[in-house]
Amino acid sequence: MNARIPSILRASQRALEMWGVIVAFVILFAVSTFNQGFDFLNPENFRALLNSNAPVGILAVGMTLVIISAGIDLSVGSMVVLAAAIGMTTMNSLVENGTSELNAVLLGGAVTILAGTVAGTFNGVLVVFGRIAPFIATLGGLAAFRSMSLAIADAGEIRSQSATMFSALGRGGVPIPGLLNSAGKPLTLSYSTVIFFVVAIIAQWFLSRSRFGRQLVAVGANETAARYAGISVSWVRLRVYSIMGLLAGIAALVQSSRMNSVSTSQLGLGSELDAIAAVVIGGTTLRGGFGRVWGTVVGVLILGMITNILTISGVSPYWQGAVKGAVIVLAVLVQRTSRE
Amino acid sequence: MNARIPSILRASQRALEMWGVIVAFVILFAVSTFNQGFDFLNPENFRALLNSNAPVGILAVGMTLVIISAGIDLSVGSMVVLAAAIGMTTMNSLVENGTSELNAVLLGGAVTILAGTVAGTFNGVLVVFGRIAPFIATLGGLAAFRSMSLAIADAGEIRSQSATMFSALGRGGVPIPGLLNSAGKPLTLSYSTVIFFVVAIIAQWFLSRSRFGRQLVAVGANETAARYAGISVSWVRLRVYSIMGLLAGIAALVQSSRMNSVSTSQLGLGSELDAIAAVVIGGTTLRGGFGRVWGTVVGVLILGMITNILTISGVSPYWQGAVKGAVIVLAVLVQRTSRE
Amino acid sequence: MVARSNPISSSAQAHKAQEDLNREILVVNSVTVDYPGVRALDAVSLAFRTGEIHAIVGENGAGKSTMMKVLSGVIRPTSGTIMLKGIQRQFTRPSDAIRAGIAMVHQELHLVGTLNVAENVLLGREPTRFLGVAVDHQRQHAVAGALLRQLGSDFDLSTLACDLSIAQQQFVEIAKCLASDARVLIFDEPTAVLGEVEANRLFVVMRRLRDEGRCVIFISHHLDEVISIADRITVLRDGKVVQAFSRNTSGIVQCEDGSIADEGRLAHAMVGHELSSIYPEKLYATCTSSAIELANFGATNKSHGISFSVAAGEILGIAGLVGSGRTETAEAIVGIRPCEGVLRVEGREIRFSNPRAAMRSGVAYVSEDRKNRGLHVTLSSICNMMLPSLDKVTRLGGIMIDSQSEQRISKNWIDAFQIRCARPMQAISSLSGGNQQKFALARWLEATPKVLIIDEPTRGVDVGARGEIYRIIAQLAREGLACIVISSELPEVIGIAHRVIVMREGRIAGEIPSERLALKDCQERIVRIASGLPEESVASK
């Protein structure tokens, strides 16, 4: 019911709100630059920053859609590890059975993404047909999916049997003309980063231009209104969770190829909170019915910058949490105040 | 969310829903008994079960109130460790400065609870005056509070300097007449358990009989309408977060006295999810505006029983997550279906 | 699909429609709907024809909306069947009904607050490009614009629904319904939130739809409207059809027995007994000390230069067209909106920061927007009843709530206003619209304010209960309550107010003193002032 909506989005605010997250970003950027100078501005540092935040970024994009539909998905981290585990086991067994590396990698990748999608759809079924609060349904997934992957690999790590190709995928990228890294090799924009941006752009387009995006917002903002307008709420919900799963599968692929292995006990641990934080910092309301992917992308970058700057500026590890927490809150605070 | 009638919670459903959580509890109880027989029914086992779930139970009670006000608090675990760390440091320094043990313990305890309350109020201020989404405000706290306590104790642990009294508090309890434990000593109901139930009863009373409870529900159900009805929304919100902090302080006291030490890297880690899960299993809607403490208590017991039975029956650690997740989901599913 | 979604371009269908005029298109056979504790519909059988405007009237809680929700697939009947064009149909969800060509404007507003007007109007039937994937924004704008223009309402298509006024939201709902190009259109109390002028625009459209051969079902508590527009009228009472009227060839509404039917007959049929004039006779306040006084007051950039004063025991009416700034002004008084100018309560200059503060000095405001602001629809009736006056029922130094007295109080009001609710613990959302409105009012009367500002006091309330509400307002005024009644219903304002202020574009455009209220041209005068025409009509010169 849209009982609360009148109070959250007043026309005057909206324009400014748009800029809030940008403002936050710029401020943080300035601070980082001031604090670390070249070390931060160094293109290689950016490459690292983007590269390492791409996976959680991909998750955050999906999370944006889920949250817009007035849902939430706490199981993303576990979906990633489960998908990665299944995918890599498949790939390895293929390699061992003498399939050509290329085919093994391709098939393995496909399985990874498929596994993710299935897991996501499973969440969707619980939420839609089981009519279980998304929070609790996916909380179950958070516990269950990881423990499955632990069982698959005896809580150990699964090491890729693909000699070169798979990890090449993970570490490679499209070279950026004219930039060299400290080792003098041409600087590349990692594939993961490219995938992240592509995914984000597609999602933003669907959200603002497509019919599905429209229905998503309607369902999230006022389920009754949506149903009265003849929209099949269940179908929309189901799809958004499957999409989340699909993206989790993609993130899993990016991660496992990057590490050329899957550590079932730790991969993706806690990434649900990072993803959600990015979404909210990006200006999407947890209440559902309103959101934007581009904001989420900025949110991901903000979070990434925090970690990055903390790492290279040698802040005491004890205090890093405090700083991170403070910056997250400030980032949102800036948005609020920039509205007044 | 109900499929047919626009109303979020039809009065008629509430009656049935009431029983849902009980049904879930009974089923799980029966299964456990069937599965483990005496080992599970053993009063000593119950003592252990209650004792070890009391702290998270106390948090869950507070969480219920927060969630009813359409908020959430992810920082509870970190509040516990921060409060405990501060409290115990105070107590120790008092002991070292030659204060009598009794006074030291009393003062230390007071400081612990106070610290919790302050932290909670801080969350409240962020939410109310900073107008930051509770999820994100307390997400900041989750990171910040723990890292503070890490800094206080160099990430190590703080050992109580109170020779006997403090740990006696944590270990002791009110003897249950006529029951002996395996070591032949009279079986006690631990103080922590007693505190848990007392807290729960008080909270339930306030929720259903007091004006604050009424205002809480109103604010959670529809903030705008509450304001129009002349309720000071900010004040209600602020109070509920302070109460959460207070309870976190109490939980901290219970925990630290039981361990007779505070290990800043571990205490309360991840308890926010347990608390929230208990609340939702108990039938409180995350949407806010409706909830009940007694349900949460049952929810806590359900979760406790799951862990307990998993431990007794020695299920492989890998699969425990899966089982736990499944049971959580089923518990909620039972409630849904028992409504139809 | 896009072509369909624009009724204007469907003259072809309009022609085809002419042939199957007055054929029974929708037939309801002994439909029963049970809710826990209530039988909302009791074996109702009805037939709706093409090319007719079929009005349904009845008391609050008579079952009108329930009937319509059955037709539009929102709820499944407990028993009974629906035949559409001679084929038996089972609607399990609204989309079924929509596909079958039945569209409905619900009594409660259901817009997507975060989507703009155009998007809301075409929600679920967006014109698309790229194999139905992408929304065609140009076409969407064009179609939505066209639909709203028919209703004569021209507001920016890109404003978000949550920024619309109640009345504007209602127009969007209607446009949504038109967009579906359905054969059967159901309007559940569309005029309740509309002013006279807006209502008339709607009637024009309804007539055109009928002439296109569609079936228009219309629910209203304004019996004059019903008499003037309906071809057939069905009266529901306690979930049963009690009487039917129809317009004869010479355009006069008759009962089955052929006798001519007027509002009185209708009202009688509805409530089951004779109704005296619903407006109580006015007792003019003797006391002159002003309870509340505004000087150059205004709601920041919504209304300006408002100056009036209401004495204890006086009832001031505020009339005006939709959006004339009455609600904003009221909201500014009680501190919901930023305000300018001077406000005096019982002589003391004061400014309220929130309704709470206003209440403390005895000023209360009953919102016109009962669903989002006036009530907590998800909470129980009792809870809603007591919220503004919790102090009354608390013991132990205002901590503990005494549930006995709480229930006693609610019971009293339920009786006083003849509110239909099965149990006092029933959630407000499960009450009929009118009964909700009664609660919204009662809760504030219970709080015994010195100054009561009522915005649209009888929105969606049936004639019988309406009289009761007026009586109670007048009664309280006699006991010294200063009352400001904001209403878009002129008869109502004229009927109970001692004095009427007419607002226009955020300013006071004129005032009708008590002596002139009696005059019969008073209503016309108000309309003219409100719409900025010269006060003296040509006729009266």
Place this chain on the structure above:
Amino acid sequence: FSEAKPIISSTLTKSPAAQATNAKFKVGVSIPAADHGWTAGVVWWAKECSKLHPEIEWMIATAETPEKQISDIEAFMAKKVDALVILATESAPLTPVAEEAHNRGILIVNVDRGFLKPVADIFIEGDNAAFGRKSAEFMVEKLGGKGKAKGDIFILEGIPCTVNTARVNAAMAVFKTEPGIKIVGQQAANWNRQKALEVTETLLTKSPKVTAIWASDDDMALGAENALAEKGITGVWILGGAGMKDIVKRVMDKDPMFPADITYPPSMIATGMELASTVLMGGQRAKKMQFMPHHLVIDVDLILPENAKDYYFPNSVY
């Protein structure tokens, strides 16, 4: 636990160290986040050691997950560190990034968990398998000696991950050979004292007649002790591990509940940092690497009352 065969860094010629002799050396230290006692110890020792060498610019980053650790290391590389000291959260995931660093000629000191490829210049290994084996063997001794050991024992496992699996499997291998030893309870307590308390308490209600507890970690050992104390059960002894100071103290004081302990010093991170600084200081890295040990195995040894004082560091956090 792959035996990495480290080799001398091939790209000696353009080692950053060489150019940077005059500038301040930069060393990145990447370690797991302090989520239980031992890792907390690691963090503490890392900070301690960094204090000893103000002439070096230390950057210490803690990571909850391999992802985070990789991005930390990438950030370090971007900051052109001369050396990396890495205690990997997991071996395999960190190998690719370590390899990249190695190829850039950065000095890599790998602590505790070896990479899958010989990319570390120095590898300081804590032997988890030995940890499991030796502790198990001690228990067998204490329970009556090889072949005739008798007793019911609990097994407390850590967070399910490679380290834990290695320790537990090694221990089980020993216990399997002892028909007299009955494992009456085996549960994961995540190296967490509180969890250990709860788990042990529950296991005790089921089988209170337990003889000894193989806790495999001192945090868990203390948790188990709490449980016994709460139940007032006496005469059960506990074997922890990793050499937490108060356990060592109590071994020293001949506390019957803690007859021994197994070392697994979190200070090994400091060893690694110390070596890194030694190699860097004053340049000449290539020369030094000729005599620097490439593979150090820090032996896990049994702490008994006799030798306990050698392992007791009162001012350490762990």
